[in-house]
Amino acid sequence: MEKIFFADNHAEHNADFVFHQPHGHDCWLLILTKTPAMIQVNGQLKRYNKNHAVLFRPGQPIKYTACAESYINGWIRFNLNPSFFDLCPIEYGMPLHMADYIQCHQLTQLIAHEHAGGNSASSIYLLKALLMILNTNQTHEKRTVEDKLFNLRQEIECNPGFPWTATYMSSLVNLSEGYFHRMYKKMFGSSCIDDVIEMRLALARSLLTTRQMKINEIASQCGYKNGEHFCRQFRSRVGVSPQQYQGL
Known part of the structure; x- marks a missing residue:
């Protein structure tokens, strides 16, 4: 009733x-x-x-x-x-x-x-x-939020080496951090940090195969503070070390 x-x-x-x-x-x-x-x-x-x-x-x-x-x-x-x-x-x-x-x-x-x-x-x-x-x-x-998140993701893809953090990203789109995390994952199917990592590693794979650069230089250009962290994450996600990938 x-x-x-x-x-x-x-x-x-x-x-x-x-x-x-x-x-x-x-x-x-x-x-x-x-x-x-x-x-x-x-x-x-x-x-x-x-x-x-x-x-x-x-x-x-x-x-x-x-x-x-x-x-x-x-x-x-x-x-x-x-x-x-x-x-x-x-x-x-x-x-x-x-x-x-x-x-x-x-x-x-x-x-x-x-x-x-x-x-x-x-x-x-x-x-x-x-x-x-x-x-x-x-x-x-929701439509406004979706537009903001889509533009943010494009910005990350264009500049993955930037020191992105969830706090900074949520502030860019003027959302609380918790709501930002929920909406980002709902829209793209992955967390914002996972996206940053995947985009950094995509850039790294491109640099490893197209340029004669040292591993530490590639790590720095992709947003990693040290080569050791970069190598660990690359091996964990890609399955081989950067050096091995470069030699393929």
Whole structure:
């Protein structure tokens, strides 16, 4: 049965506010922040700026807290037909920045008003409209992230000898390091560090067969601080030493 249980557009809390449900609710929960907040993602509390929405599925652990002098959010507890989320999938438990945050907050206010007035059908209709807007925001955000990661991978391929680190790469695309790792592997099927190593070794194989260079010079050009590390990694991944590969 589709139903809204509670809806509030502007719930104000003090600086010591903590909401923690280790086993989640028996229904869906949507929160829309109006101030910065600490939100638990994958078991860790992380700070997010205002105007983020988070959808928690039934039974999903929930924790969010204030991280300033006050915390304000809108929130809705509800049940919808599961088929709705097949048509409008939203990543559960992952804060999503609301590009249309004014419209989202206005819709939440209307939902709360209609729910308080006993207008069930109207409030459900408005809730579905809100969730579809969030789904559109999510799709756009993912497309933007995918473009950034594709461009980053091209940059690594063009310059594998650069001292790439996961921290530096995540900062280039303006993502948290954990989210960067997940999205990179989801998109390319391997970790960012594995890609760096494979691209360095591809350059090394090319240099070993096309130029008369010393092993240490090749190692340095491929981004290795010393030849010994380069030789170990080359043998481990390629199956022969650089010297043997050069002689083939």
